[in-house]
Amino acid sequence: MSSNSDELIISLDDVSKMFPIYKSPHHRLLQMFSPPRDKARWYKQFWALRNISIDIPRGETIGIVGRNGSGKSTLLQVICGILSPTGGKVTVKGRIAALLELGAGFNPEFTGRENVFLNGTVLGLSREEIEARFDEIAAFADIGEYIDQPVKSYSSGMYVRLAFAVAIHVTPEILIVDEALSVGDEAFQRKCFARINALRDSGVTVLFVSHSAGIVTELCNRALLLDRGEIIALGSPREVVAKYHKLLFAPQEKVAEIRGALRRETQEGIALSDDFLGESLSAPESPGSFVQEEDSGASYLDEHMLPVSTVHYVNLGANIIDPHLETLSGRRVNVVTAEHDYIYTYDVHFSESAVGVRFGLMVKTVSGFEIGGGASALQQDAIAVIDRGTRIKASFRFTCRLAAGAYFLNAGVVGLVGEGETFLCRQVDAMMFRVMPDPNRLATGLVNLGIDPKIEFLSMREVEN
Numbered sequence: 001m002s003s004n005s006d007e008l009i010i011s012l013d014d015v016s017k018m019f020p021i022y023k024s025p026h027h028r029l030l031q032m033f034s035p036p037r038d039k040a041r042w043y044k045q046f047w048a049l050r051n052i053s054i055d056i057p058r059g060e061t062i063g064i065v066g067r068n069g070s071g072k073s074t075l076l077q078v079i080c081g082i083l084s085p086t087g088g089k090v091t092v093k094g095r096i097a098a099l100l101e102l103g104a105g106f107n108p109e110f111t112g113r114e115n116v117f118l119n120g121t122v123l124g125l126s127r128e129e130i131e132a133r134f135d136e137i138a139a140f141a142d143i144g145e146y147i148d149q150p151v152k153s154y155s156s157g158m159y160v161r162l163a164f165a166v167a168i169h170v171t172p173e174i175l176i177v178d179e180a181l182s183v184g185d186e187a188f189q190r191k192c193f194a195r196i197n198a199l200r201d202s203g204v205t206v207l208f209v210s211h212s213a214g215i216v217t218e219l220c221n222r223a224l225l226l227d228r229g230e231i232i233a234l235g236s237p238r239e240v241v242a243k244y245h246k247l248l249f250a251p252q253e254k255v256a257e258i259r260g261a262l263r264r265e266t267q268e269g270i271a272l273s274d275d276f277l278g279e280s281l282s283a284p285e286s287p288g289s290f291v292q293e294e295d296s297g298a299s300y301l302d303e304h305m306l307p308v309s310t311v312h313y314v315n316l317g318a319n320i321i322d323p324h325l326e327t328l329s330g331r332r333v334n335v336v337t338a339e340h341d342y343i344y345t346y347d348v349h350f351s352e353s354a355v356g357v358r359f360g361l362m363v364k365t366v367s368g369f370e371i372g373g374g375a376s377a378l379q380q381d382a383i384a385v386i387d388r389g390t391r392i393k394a395s396f397r398f399t400c401r402l403a404a405g406a407y408f409l410n411a412g413v414v415g416l417v418g419e420g421e422t423f424l425c426r427q428v429d430a431m432m433f434r435v436m437p438d439p440n441r442l443a444t445g446l447v448n449l450g451i452d453p454k455i456e457f458l459s460m461r462e463v464e465n
């Protein structure tokens, strides 16, 4: 492998890919028998990639993000040579091992063992080389006796295990991974990511499609955002992911405006304003300490960031109004700084009298995992009676001890109805907020437990004079 890290290993020059879309198979036949001058008579042109130009130096790890159908897989397939571009030029100078969608690469009738040899050969290894690596591949895949069963009997997880094991053992110069890892279980995913890291550190160029902002910012040194087949952002993973989120969480009517702004920025090479990204990154003075200052200057409100999954429960005489996050000085925000204090607040209008009333919240991850929540009081301390027509403000101050990422908030009011407590009103995913990345974060994982590290030398080698 070359030691020249500036050498381009992948180069795309004005690459486009068009898929013909036929209304019916009949039209496909008609087109086949049409004279060449009737080039696109029986189909509509769908451009999955448009004018893609990018140079990738050897050793880079590139994250590719974009909404569903934005062209990510098509781009990878064009780079791998599985699809030929309709226009433009693709230059690849190195052995590619690709982990694309399930189904690609293996022959379902062959056993796992046979497929390892088949796949290894396709990827340029000799039979002796594959034999020498086979045990290691089988150990990494860890699918036991299934290695001698036809691949068509595999679960999708087993399939990915074997495909990944082969991909990383063929000493690729370029590793291409298309989200496929998300099929494996978490333990296996972690093993794969560790291996991808090791390959990256040894100079392998990695192209990685992922919907996970965390993985892209952690793993990659550059990222690109595809939208409708165009690169609309290219740069540091953090910046690109911020733009991706802006687009992803935008209300439908704002999407065109936002993508237009992003395209212009990319085409004109305008420097990103902190305001746009909300990345002022004024890190807390000492990592791990919980800052209790009056306001957090770096936090801001991204009006476009709204959940699209909000569910309103049927109201039983109460109505939650305007759930939102504020700084301690009352400024509305939804992009926040870790380790700062914020207030989650909503009003409740009681259209009926209620008894035994309590208010609550819950914070969840994108996947719906409940990280933590709280109630305004214990059941025995609930507000005994609230008269019809009353309006109450419920506020919950909390320290944002969360890792960078998107989070969702529920709001709920319970009261006594008959014998038991029940929701008088509830909003699931009432609002969402994003925690900005903090380059000085010492805490690992989702929640900062405020761990206070203490490292002591128990003995020291004596220094000889």
Ligand SMILES: Nc1ncnc2c1ncn2[C@@H]1O[C@H](COP(=O)(O)OP(=O)(O)OP(=O)(O)O)[C@@H](O)[C@H]1O
Residues within 6 Å of the ligand: 019, 020, 021, 046, 048, 066, 067, 068, 069, 070, 071, 072, 073, 074, 075
């Ligand atoms: N063979 C094909 N024929 C016609 N259209 C296609 C074909 N392959 C892909 N497309 C279309 O091209 C667009 C881009 O698809 P692609 O699979 O590259 O998107 P993606 O960003 O990888 O999406 P996802 O995140 O959902 O995997 C989509 O609209 C898809 O329907």
